Amino acid sequence: MNVLEARGVSASYGDTQVLREISFTVKKGLLVALLGANGAGKTTTLKSICGLVRPSAGTVRYDGRVISGLPVHKVAELGITLVPEGRQLFPKMTVEENLVAGSYLKKAKEKRKENLDRAYAVFPRLAERRTQMAETLSGGEQQMVAIGRGLMQSPDLIMFDEPSLGLSPLLVEEVFRVMRMLHEQGLTIFLVEQNVRQTLRIADYCYVMENGRIVQEGNGRDLESDPRVREAYLGF
Amino acid sequence: MELLPQALMDGIMLGAIYIIIAIGFSLVYGVMHVIDFAVGEWIMLGAFAGFYLTEWTHVEPMLLLPGVFVVFAAAGYLFQPLIHRVLSGHRGNPLLMGLVFTFGLGLMFRGLAQTFFGFYSHSIPSRFSNGSFFLQGGGFSTTVSSVRLAGLVYALAITGILHYLLKHTDFGLGVRALAQNRDAAGLMGVDNKRTSAFVYGIYVGISAMTGVLIGMILSLSAKMGPDFTIFAFFVVVLAGMGYLAGVPAAAFLLGIIQSFFLIYLDPGYTLLAVFAILYTILLVSPRGLFGKGV
Numbered sequence: 001m002n003v004l005e006a007r008g009v010s011a012s013y014g015d016t017q018v019l020r021e022i023s024f025t026v027k028k029g030l031l032v033a034l035l036g037a038n039g040a041g042k043t044t045t046l047k048s049i050c051g052l053v054r055p056s057a058g059t060v061r062y063d064g065r066v067i068s069g070l071p072v073h074k075v076a077e078l079g080i081t082l083v084p085e086g087r088q089l090f091p092k093m094t095v096e097e098n099l100v101a102g103s104y105l106k107k108a109k110e111k112r113k114e115n116l117d118r119a120y121a122v123f124p125r126l127a128e129r130r131t132q133m134a135e136t137l138s139g140g141e142q143q144m145v146a147i148g149r150g151l152m153q154s155p156d157l158i159m160f161d162e163p164s165l166g167l168s169p170l171l172v173e174e175v176f177r178v179m180r181m182l183h184e185q186g187l188t189i190f191l192v193e194q195n196v197r198q199t200l201r202i203a204d205y206c207y208v209m210e211n212g213r214i215v216q217e218g219n220g221r222d223l224e225s226d227p228r229v230r231e232a233y234l235g236f
Numbered sequence: 237m238e239l240l241p242q243a244l245m246d247g248i249m250l251g252a253i254y255i256i257i258a259i260g261f262s263l264v265y266g267v268m269h270v271i272d273f274a275v276g277e278w279i280m281l282g283a284f285a286g287f288y289l290t291e292w293t294h295v296e297p298m299l300l301l302p303g304v305f306v307v308f309a310a311a312g313y314l315f316q317p318l319i320h321r322v323l324s325g326h327r328g329n330p331l332l333m334g335l336v337f338t339f340g341l342g343l344m345f346r347g348l349a350q351t352f353f354g355f356y357s358h359s360i361p362s363r364f365s366n367g368s369f370f371l372q373g374g375g376f377s378t379t380v381s382s383v384r385l386a387g388l389v390y391a392l393a394i395t396g397i398l399h400y401l402l403k404h405t406d407f408g409l410g411v412r413a414l415a416q417n418r419d420a421a422g423l424m425g426v427d428n429k430r431t432s433a434f435v436y437g438i439y440v441g442i443s444a445m446t447g448v449l450i451g452m453i454l455s456l457s458a459k460m461g462p463d464f465t466i467f468a469f470f471v472v473v474l475a476g477m478g479y480l481a482g483v484p485a486a487a488f489l490l491g492i493i494q495s496f497f498l499i500y501l502d503p504g505y506t507l508l509a510v511f512a513i514l515y516t517i518l519l520v521s522p523r524g525l526f527g528k529g530v
């Protein structure tokens with residue numbers, strides 16, 4: 001079953017077109033990845049799914065319903081969560097307040113306590129720092145809060161925008177471990193990453209983006225053995 | 237020397253009024269990115285509402301406060317989308333547009349008030365105006381009218397309620413989220429338009445209530461607005477733009493400074509003197525008293 005389906009989506013910032021009629025699908029329970037170089041349009045793709053960018057053409061459907069054009073909070077109400085690039089925490093709130101902010105919506109509110117326990121179980125470091133102001137956290141800790149806050153939303157579809165960016169190798173492992181765990185629990189995941197090697201290993205299906213277009217797709221193994229992908233993203 | 241305790245009491249009283257005005261003003265700035273130069277006129281309109289209601293109904297004005305709040309909050313809630321529209325035009329600088337728009341709004345309210353309510357100063361009669369308390373201690377003594385004391389209690393209560401609302405409710409969580417990161421707040425499901433309209437409504441309602449109080453304690457007239465706008469702005473800048481926790485200290489400081497100057501200076505120069513102090517503080521600490529503004 002297709003949970004998320006984009007058909008011919010285009011988007012622009014002012015006069016510059018950034019997405020050129022891209023189409024992709026994310027099936028229920030799968031981990032689908034979107035790869036591509038800097039500036040390819042990956043973040044813009046995620047933003048046009050969640051309502052932060054309004055597509056100039058094409059449609060995005062979620063569970064069969066058109067969601068392109070909905071305001072961002074309406075998309076969130078449908079159970080779609082974005083863990084955004086650059087964390088985007090609430091800087092003057094504590095770790096715990098940031099997490100609780102994730103359960104702002106009614107559906108998530110009911111599971112606030114349970115999800116908070118789960119977030120602390122996934123990232124014990126956050127439990128130690130629950131009263132620390134978000135702006136004073138290290139980059140890695142901030143990323144944990146961003147992921148934890150996304151989980152607090154009790155999402156049906158969670159999208160990650162470069163969650164491993166700027167993290168130490170150990171933390172990258174940690175983030176991938178969490179994503180694998182969520183995947184095993186049956187969550188539908190749409191992952192944007194530059195860490196191609198690891199991503200190909202955990203993804204059920206991948207799309208590759210260049211200059212606002214989807215130029216290639218396939219499962220991880222196919223792409224890993226594809227000479228063009230090897231050359232462009234794996235460096236051998 | 238015997239004026240000192242009196243000035244201090246007056247200053248605390250003024251400061252308390254400035255706190256509630258400035259908190260609303262600061263919230264609106266934080267959430268909507270609007271510096272609302274019509275704040276003084278919302279106060280003025282509220283004061284006149286209190287004045288006429290008291291005249292017609294002969295009800296104690298203190299008891300009218302909740303009603304005034306509800307009516308003005310509803311007006312602010314309904315009015316906010318217009319400001320939102322003005323700001324979200326694609327051309328121009330939103331902060332500047334907000335300033336110009338609310339400035340014009342203030343001028344319009346003031347003009348209309350002068351036409352319909354006249355140029356005279358009034359005051360709202362209250363049962364509390366007659367009584368007073370005599371305070372004594374450390375060789376000093378002073379009298380405080382009970383209406384001023386009631387005003388102080390009111391201001392502290394409103395501050396407490398707002399604090400509770402912001403820090404301990406999900407509505408407040410949404411408001412703070414919006415102020416700190418609008419996109420992220422949207423991703424959490426916070427409805428920007430609706431929450432902003434609520435914040436603006438609460439702010440207008442509180443400003444109007446405070447107007448009634450000012451009409452009881454001091455006086456009211458169609459021209460009263462700009463002084464309060466200027467002080468709201470001073471307090472918020474002194475507290476640090478967007479740093480809500482700095483507001484009470486900044487408000488008391490400015491209130492006390494103002495009432496001391498009122499004793500020793502011609503009233504025409506008080507504002508200048510307060511401004512000079514504000515300016516000096518900003519020279520030393522550009523981001524407000526606590527260095528935590530933007």
Ligand SMILES: Nc1ncnc2c1ncn2[C@@H]1O[C@H](COP(=O)(O)OP(=O)(O)OP(=O)(O)O)[C@@H](O)[C@H]1O
Pocket residue numbers: 013018036037038039040041042043044045085
């Ligand atoms: N707010 C904006 N205004 C104007 N142009 C933008 C804006 N955001 C992104 N762009 C441009 O759109 C293009 C795609 O940006 P996008 O952020 O989607 O890329 P990306 O694939 O996420 O890149 P990265 O891997 O570096 O995060 C880039 O050329 C970028 O400069």
Ligand SMILES: [Mg+2]
Pocket residue numbers: 042043044085161
């Ligand atoms: Mg990006």
